[in-house]
Amino acid sequence: MASAAAPHAYLQQQARWHWVEIVFWLSTLLPFVLFPQYLQLASQIAITALFALSLDLILGYAGVVSLGHAAFFGLGAYTAGILSKFYWGEPLSLLVAGALVAGLVGYATSWIIAYFRHLALIMITLGLGLLLYEAANSASWLTGGADGLQGVRIRPLLDYFNFDLYGRTAYTYSLIVLFLAFLVTRRIIHSPFGLSLRGIRENPVRMPAIGAPSRAHIRKIYTIAAVMAGIAGALIAETTETVSLETLSFQRSADVLVILILGGAGRLYGGIVGAIIYMVARDQFSGVNPQFWYFWIGLLLVAVVMFLPNGILGGLARFTESWRRRSR
Amino acid sequence: MLTSLGGVLFDGFAYGMLLFLLSVGLSVTLGMMNFINLAHGSFGMLGGYVTVTLMDRLGWPFLATLPAAFVAAAALSVVLERLLFRHSYRAGELDQVLLTIGVVFMSVASAAYIWGTVQQPVQLPDYFTGSFTFLGVNFAYYRLFLIGTALVVTLLLVAGLEWTRFGAQVRAAVDNQRMARGLGINVNLAFAITFALGSGLAGLGGSLAIAMVGLDPDFAFAYLVYVLIVVSVGGLASIGGSFAAATVLGISDIAGKYYFPALGSFLIYLVMVGVLMWRPAGLFGKR
Numbered sequence: 089m090a091s092a093a094a095p096h097a098y099l100q101q102q103a104r105w106h107w108v109e110i111v112f113w114l115s116t117l118l119p120f121v122l123f124p125q126y127l128q129l130a131s132q133i134a135i136t137a138l139f140a141l142s143l144d145l146i147l148g149y150a151g152v153v154s155l156g157h158a159a160f161f162g163l164g165a166y167t168a169g170i171l172s173k174f175y176w177g178e179p180l181s182l183l184v185a186g187a188l189v190a191g192l193v194g195y196a197t198s199w200i201i202a203y204f205r206h207l208a209l210i211m212i213t214l215g216l217g218l219l220l221y222e223a224a225n226s227a228s229w230l231t232g233g234a235d236g237l238q239g240v241r242i243r244p245l246l247d248y249f250n251f252d253l254y255g256r257t258a259y260t261y262s263l264i265v266l267f268l269a270f271l272v273t274r275r276i277i278h279s280p281f282g283l284s285l286r287g288i289r290e291n292p293v294r295m296p297a298i299g300a301p302s303r304a305h306i307r308k309i310y311t312i313a314a315v316m317a318g319i320a321g322a323l324i325a326e327t328t329e330t331v332s333l334e335t336l337s338f339q340r341s342a343d344v345l346v347i348l349i350l351g352g353a354g355r356l357y358g359g360i361v362g363a364i365i366y367m368v369a370r371d372q373f374s375g376v377n378p379q380f381w382y383f384w385i386g387l388l389l390v391a392v393v394m395f396l397p398n399g400i401l402g403g404l405a406r407f408t409e410s411w412r413r414r415s416r
Numbered sequence: 417m418l419t420s421l422g423g424v425l426f427d428g429f430a431y432g433m434l435l436f437l438l439s440v441g442l443s444v445t446l447g448m449m450n451f452i453n454l455a456h457g458s459f460g461m462l463g464g465y466v467t468v469t470l471m472d473r474l475g476w477p478f479l480a481t482l483p484a485a486f487v488a489a490a491a492l493s494v495v496l497e498r499l500l501f502r503h504s505y506r507a508g509e510l511d512q513v514l515l516t517i518g519v520v521f522m523s524v525a526s527a528a529y530i531w532g533t534v535q536q537p538v539q540l541p542d543y544f545t546g547s548f549t550f551l552g553v554n555f556a557y558y559r560l561f562l563i564g565t566a567l568v569v570t571l572l573l574v575a576g577l578e579w580t581r582f583g584a585q586v587r588a589a590v591d592n593q594r595m596a597r598g599l600g601i602n603v604n605l606a607f608a609i610t611f612a613l614g615s616g617l618a619g620l621g622g623s624l625a626i627a628m629v630g631l632d633p634d635f636a637f638a639y640l641v642y643v644l645i646v647v648s649v650g651g652l653a654s655i656g657g658s659f660a661a662a663t664v665l666g667i668s669d670i671a672g673k674y675y676f677p678a679l680g681s682f683l684i685y686l687v688m689v690g691v692l693m694w695r696p697a698g699l700f701g702k703r
Contacts, residue, residue: 153510200693206509207452208696211648215689218641222682338637342517349514379528379633386521390500393507393515 095280103278112357116263120256128255133367134262135323138269140348140359142316145273147345148354149282150309151289152201155210155341156217160190160314162224162336164321169237169331170230177243179326183265186322187315194314201310202303205292214338221336236332240325251327258327265323266360269316274356276312285309289354346389352399361401422553424671430559432666433566434628437621438639439646440573440658441614447590447653448607449505454516455496456618457640458523459489463619464631465527468536478541482623489619490612497611502604520636527633536631544627562624569617573655586610590653618643645688649698657700 119130139161146152164186171177171185197216204212224231232238244250244257251257276282284300292302325331334340343366351362373381396403442456463485470476470484496519504511540558547556577583588596589603597603622635642665650661665684672683691699 147510153513155513204692204696207446207648208692210452210509210513211644212689212692214641214644215685215692219682219685219689222679222685226678226682338641345514345517353510379533380525382521383525383529386518386523386525389514389518389521393511393518394500394503397511 095283099278099280099283103274109357113267119259124254124256127259129367129371131255131258131262131327132324133363134259134266135320135327136344136347136367137360137363138262138266138323139317139320139344140351140363141266141269141273142313142320143344143348144353144355144359145276145309145313145316146306147348148358149277149285149289150306151292152306152310153210154201154213155338155345156213156215156220157313157317157344158336158338158340159217159220160194160317161321161324161340161344162220163190163193164318164323165325165331165335166224166231166237166321167318168322168325169240172241172325173237173239177241179242179245179261182242182326183319183322186325187318190318190321191311191315194318195307195311198307198310198314202306214341217336217338217341221333221338224336225333231331231333234333236330238330240329240331242326242329251329255327262323262327265319269319270356270360273316276309277356281305281308286354346385349392349399350388352401352403355399355401358399358401362399365400420674422551424674425667426553426555427559428667428670429663430556430562430666431628431670432663433563434621434625435639435642435646435666436659436662437566437569437624438618439643439650439662440569440655441611441617442643443647443650443655443658444586444590444653445607445611445614446647448586448593448603448610451501451505452509452512452516453501454513454640454644455519455523455636456615456643457636457638458520459493459615459618460622460625460639460643461523461527461631461633461635462492463489463622464536464626464635465531466619467623467626468531468538468631471538478538478544482620485619485623486616487619489622490616493615494608494612497608501611520640524633524636527636531633533633536626538626538631540627558627562628565620565624569620570655570659577655582606582609645684647698649688649691651698651700654698654700657698661699 116134119127123130139157142160143154143157146154146157167186167189168182171182200212200216201209225233228234242251245261284295284305287295287298287300288302288305292306295302295305321335324335347362347366348359349362350366351360352358370381373384392399398405438457438460441459442453445451445453466485466488467478467481470481471478476484500515500519504515544558544561547554549555577586585596585601585603585606588599588601589606593603622631625631625635625639645665646658646661649665650657650659668687669681669684672679672681676683
């Protein structure tokens with residue numbers, strides 16, 4: 089392992105597809121057969137997973153704690169919604185537009201983000217998120233304010249597939265976008281750039297000493313994460329044909345944080361697994377009492393932080409590791 | 417314009433004093449242990465519900481419920497500190513944020529479960545309901561009482577921190593925790609006491625807040641943002657800084673809502689982000 093090729097061999101070995109991954113992605117097709125009545129929920133899960141994946145890039149890999157990530161989600165959603173209301177409703181170009189706007193704002197704010205850490209960073213991301221929320225609330229002539237954006241009109245996908253009531257198109261569409269974004273994320277994580285991001289997470293001061301400019305890297309990954317969150321937002325606007333202020337809210341930022349932590353931050357599948365568990369559980373329990381749902385979420389958060397510091401996937405990895413060692 | 421200016425200043429100052437009571441405890445504990453306690457607003461909410469419950473169910477007079485709110489919030493904070501928070505002092509800020517957000521979620525849901533989601537009414541005693549007009553400005557008795565309470569608390573805090581043995585220990589722990597431990601100061605005990613006092617003050621602030629801003633389960637989240645603004649703008653462990661930041665925030669919030677109602681809270685968030693970008697440690701912060 090001491091040879092010069094060792095880092096490349098390490099990265100290649102990391103990037104190889106595991107059979108569990110292939111099984112996982114094949115099983116995402118199961119809802120079409122097993123739960124055709126839940127496809128609408130399945131598409132929401134896929135979108136939430138994409139949003140959590142984008143947060144994982146900055147929080148899990150680069151160690152940038154953000155309490156305002158919903159800003160980019162909302163930007164994507166409002167861009168897609170407003171464009172479709174006033175100009176055209178072709179879904180794929182709306183997706184690109186949402187990604188562009190969120191990416192531009194993400195790039196602009198990344199210059200601020202890269203300069204702060206700890207409490208100041210948390211407060212600035214929170215403040216920027218709240219700022220955007222208030223701006224959208226005030227500009228009700230454009231966004232519809234607290235009533236939400238009415239009159240979103242989306243054309244059929246590729247001018248052929250209608251967004252049907254059962255969500256068959258919606259789920260297919262969101263799943264494909266999620267998978268493509270996942271491939272991009274996977275490529276980033278298993279590149280030297282991805283490795284240096286993890287280094288920045290562990291020690292942002294020392295990384296420049298070995299040739300990885302911390303701030304420039306954080307700016308890059310923050311912009312990429314903003315683009316992905318924007319795509320997720322545009323997807324939710326297209327598949328639900330409404331945009332509410334809630335897409336920009338602190339609640340949305342906190343929810344995605346909970347989802348990512350629950351699944352396991354800094355793991356490729358953390359956000360996706362977290363989204364599946366969280367959304368299915370919310371769908372099952374919120375009918376009982378939506379107010380009380382948050383009690384269990386809070387308890388879960390406390391329990392995860394106290395007993396499962398690396399989320400469900402981290403706990404599973406530790407469990408299989410010890411099991412493998414014992415059976416050897 | 418000019419006549420309303422005095423009223424805006426007075427109301428804003430009273431509101432700022434409320435924010436000061438709610439946030440000063442977090443400022444000191446954050447400075448001591450670097451523990452980001454987002455559940456601080458929940459202690460304020462608890463104080464409010466204690467006051468409402470004691471007045472409505474048990475018929476206590478308003479003034480007698482204030483110490484009770486202080487004690488209840490302080491007691492709960494000790495329990496939480498011993499049970500949960502003390503395990504994550506050395507953890508990263510993310511773990512602290514998550515743990516305390518979890519506590520906020522639970523407190524909001526519990527409040528909604530026990531007291532319902534409606535606004536809690538509070539009937540102020542007669543001697544607080546009136547007001548008098550001086551130089552064209554309307555001074556409400558209750559707000560004067562609020563300002564007086566906050567000023568007394570400020571004086572007590574400053575005096576306690578400057579001139580008592582315990583205050584010296586707290587200052588030493590804020591300046592350099594490891595050095596303070598090396599000198600034989602029991603930082604953990606000092607922190608636990610400070611934490612209880614700070615949470616108690618938040619409880620007091622919460623019960624004083626009902627008559628001005630109302631009380632429902634959203635209180636913990638809604639005022640958390642204001643509390644964090646005061647703390648991060650004022651600087652850690654700075655009572656003077658918190659006082660100044662709370663005053664500025666209170667006045668600018670009331671003024672913003674009075675003169676530019678369309679902008680809502682946009683202005684104060686803008687000011688907060690601007691101040692933090694200019695001075696990340698806050699206006700009066702040392703670190």
